[in-house]
Amino acid sequence: MNGLILRDATSEDLPQIARFFRAIVAAGETYAYPEDLDDQGIADLWLEQPPGRCIVAVNAEGMVLGSAKMGPNRPGRGAHVATASFMVAPEAQGQGVGRALGIEALRWARAEGYAGMQFNAVVETNTAAVHLWQSLGFQILATVPEAFEHARLGRVGLHVMYQRF
Amino acid sequence: MNGLILRDATSEDLPQIARFFRAIVAAGETYAYPEDLDDQGIADLWLEQPPGRCIVAVNAEGMVLGSAKMGPNRPGRGAHVATASFMVAPEAQGQGVGRALGIEALRWARAEGYAGMQFNAVVETNTAAVHLWQSLGFQILATVPEAFEHARLGRVGLHVMYQRF
Numbered sequence: 001m002n003g004l005i006l007r008d009a010t011s012e013d014l015p016q017i018a019r020f021f022r023a024i025v026a027a028g029e030t031y032a033y034p035e036d037l038d039d040q041g042i043a044d045l046w047l048e049q050p051p052g053r054c055i056v057a058v059n060a061e062g063m064v065l066g067s068a069k070m071g072p073n074r075p076g077r078g079a080h081v082a083t084a085s086f087m088v089a090p091e092a093q094g095q096g097v098g099r100a101l102g103i104e105a106l107r108w109a110r111a112e113g114y115a116g117m118q119f120n121a122v123v124e125t126n127t128a129a130v131h132l133w134q135s136l137g138f139q140i141l142a143t144v145p146e147a148f149e150h151a152r153l154g155r156v157g158l159h160v161m162y163q164r165f
Numbered sequence: 166m167n168g169l170i171l172r173d174a175t176s177e178d179l180p181q182i183a184r185f186f187r188a189i190v191a192a193g194e195t196y197a198y199p200e201d202l203d204d205q206g207i208a209d210l211w212l213e214q215p216p217g218r219c220i221v222a223v224n225a226e227g228m229v230l231g232s233a234k235m236g237p238n239r240p241g242r243g244a245h246v247a248t249a250s251f252m253v254a255p256e257a258q259g260q261g262v263g264r265a266l267g268i269e270a271l272r273w274a275r276a277e278g279y280a281g282m283q284f285n286a287v288v289e290t291n292t293a294a295v296h297l298w299q300s301l302g303f304q305i306l307a308t309v310p311e312a313f314e315h316a317r318l319g320r321v322g323l324h325v326m327y328q329r330f
Binding site: 025028031032033034035073074075076077078079080081115116118120121141142143144145146147148149150151155158160162164 | 190193196197198199200238239240241242243244245246280281283285286306307308309310311312313314315316320323325327329
């Protein structure tokens, strides 16, 4: 997408993030997050603080089209493996926003010295995401069967995806 | 073990839990938890609240020999799969305390209507635990390579283990 800017998120981005966060969670097809979060709850969950990071993808008009949070997948002795989560506003999907966010998350994690990146719960029927992550180097390590209650399809699997740096 | 009692944990158990929690985390062989938690931090992490549960295994003298926490593995659309974590005091290991806690966690999760139980991060070199969970019906779905910084062995894998009810 022309003119897409990636930058660190600030608390002023929260209203725009919260709008698509709620739409995506309410759609019930991609994320196992609580559906009843107020803005503070979304901030606590999504606006990841150091050593992690939250970024937004913004168009030329300053509209937030997507966001990613990233950081250690586990504390302590698991903190050398990164994880990340991604959301793209429904009206901006299919335009490369997720790919741009994914590339930046991987660049950041490598630069921070992480040994790899793990996704813990990629909904197997979210094939656009699964294919995107595979194209960026991730492999499916396992699929936890029936671990996600999909709003339309019923219980579907959650992939654990991983790539070593 | 004769005389082992399993009961719900209370805040009065926290000092005894904190003692072996810190010893186990400091040993660096089984858990990717922060090493610098104060008692409140341990309570926040371990004394799981409803809809989850925290139990202790107590001997005839009232000494806490181990503890388990259990509850949904994910919020929202992942909340039908349970998870659990277990700690046995170093001086009480090898006496069946972990097995008793595991059996109770599985009984509870079935009774609560969960569809299965997932362990997200079982250290692959913790063979006593891996064999115990296999004997209680868990399978290794995948091993995330080098995801745990073992204090003696360097980076070793973390198993994702699962059983469907």
